[in-house]
Amino acid sequence: MNAFQPECESTELRARVDSFVRTEVIPAEAALDAGGTDRAVALRGLRDSARGAGLWALPLPAELGGGGLTFQQYAAYAESEGASDHGPAALGSAPLLDVLMLGRYGGARVREEYLGGLVSGELRSCYAMTEPDVPGSAPLLTRTRAEPRPDGGWSVTGRKWFTSGADGADLVTVMARTGGTAGDREGLTLFAVPTGSPGLRVVRELPVFGASGQYEIALDRVLVPADHVLGRGDDALAIAGERLALGRTLRCLRWLGQAQRAFELMCERAATRDGSHGPLAGNQLVQQHVFDALLALRTTRPLVHEAVALIAAGQDARTEVGLAKVAAARMLQQVADSAIQVYGAAGLGPDTALPSLFRGGRAARILDGPDELHITSVARRVLRDHGWAPGSPIRG
Structure with a gap:
């Protein structure tokens, strides 16, 4: 059971999160920044501690194993959690955006295969929209293309970069053009792509001022099932x-x-x-x-x-x-x-x-x-x- 109860004052929850980040997450930052085995061991220990303290995945849906807090309830302590870049991952709230997006717009198969694992921390996801040589603020210029297949699925080809957490992710949401030309508002679609799909690879890491966590990925005719399209297929924007x-x-x-x-x-x-x-x-x-x-x-x-x-x-x-x-x-x-x-x-x-x-x-x-x-x-x-x-x- 989650030790946090909804009737608790938000100030109490914030104090608990603040204490956890200060006493457990911040002292482990060196190991978490190091990456590799050191990061994995440190993160596993922090997540176990967060579960034991009743602080795990509080803003994620209760039916999936999260705490079920609303966004406004989460905002009351998100500042304390975010004092360390590693706070959201340690406390299980890091996949919030993907869980909400896949839960609202993913098909039954995507929801069944990924949502539970994302909330539990067993699976990781990332989001790929920005592309090399295309302004990140101009998604209408997306060059990644998705071509329809006879079986109803899609073949996706293109490059994305500054994709946070792509290394080690199990699922990546990719924006691709399925129709029209660059600049058209129509013809853009979001696909939930398993990272183990043939043709998908991590090209390189893109350190930001020396910090790790960002990656460039390539998709070369990656086959995506029809039921891995998010939303109606034409509402990516x-x-x-x-x-x-x-x-x-x-x-x-x-x-x-x-x-x-x-x-x-x-x-x-x-x-x-x-x-x-x-x-x-x-x-x-x-x-x-x-x-x-x-x-x-x-x-x-x-x-x-x-x-x-x-x-x-x-x-x-x-x-x-x-x-x-x-x-x-x-x-x-x-x-x-x-x-x-x-x-x-x-x-x-x-x-x-x-x-x-x-x-x-x-x-x-x-x-x-x-x-x-x-x-x-x-x-x-x-x-x-x-x-x-x-x-x-x-x-x-």
Whole structure:
């Protein structure tokens, strides 16, 4: 039985998750970052501990073995969980997006073969949309093609990259063009492709500022059964949009947790480190770093939770998600940068998490759509609401 009961206060759950991440996940980060056998052993131990603590897979469907929490309930502690990049994997919430997508849009066979294993942690999945030489923010330009077969199945050929967790995954969801030409909104389909299929291979790892976890994959006439098409077969953009809105908001919550971690490291350093004129905390320039970082955290958090509330209510959250994504990405980079500045040379080395937190902040401004995409999309939407029509003449 899951030790967590729905009537428990969200603050209590957050405290339990926060304690687990701080005392068990963060101390194991070196082994988890190392990959290979070290990572597998460490992750297995953490997952066993999470199950024992009643913290396993809390936002995943209860009928599949998860905790059954709603997205809004999960958001109350996702920040604490995300303080470490490894928190979601250790606590079993990492496959949330895939479980929801496959559960809503997958056929009976896909749901039966994969959902239970994803929730239990026995199976792993990944999502492949971005392609080399194609802007990740322009899915209409997808080059991967899927050709129909006489048996009703499909033959998929193409390349995808920056596919998180592709190495060792059991299933990959692939966006491919089944009709039309580049730029057409119609003719895009999502396929659930078993990674053991002949013709599918991991081409190479793509380290991000030295960090592992991203991969390029190739599909060479990979045969996909007809019942592995997601949705109606022509609604890939709608499914992807739904997934991206939820995924971007989840990332924002986790970036808040990572920024809070960097902030606490900075404050501890300032209070305990002596400079030439006493503790760094007495330096007004250090105080400025602390103030600016706190301001960034406090002003970003409400934006993120506003997006959470709208998504949970099933309302249009495109503007709020865009605002939250840009604000959270900038905020993480700013707070981590200030923390490194206060730490000095020690903040550049391997003895703190600050280099990885800063790296995450910089990558955040590109992941899930670059800042520029969200800025333009939000501004155009707001201006259209005020009567502006794209292409209208400039008024002098």
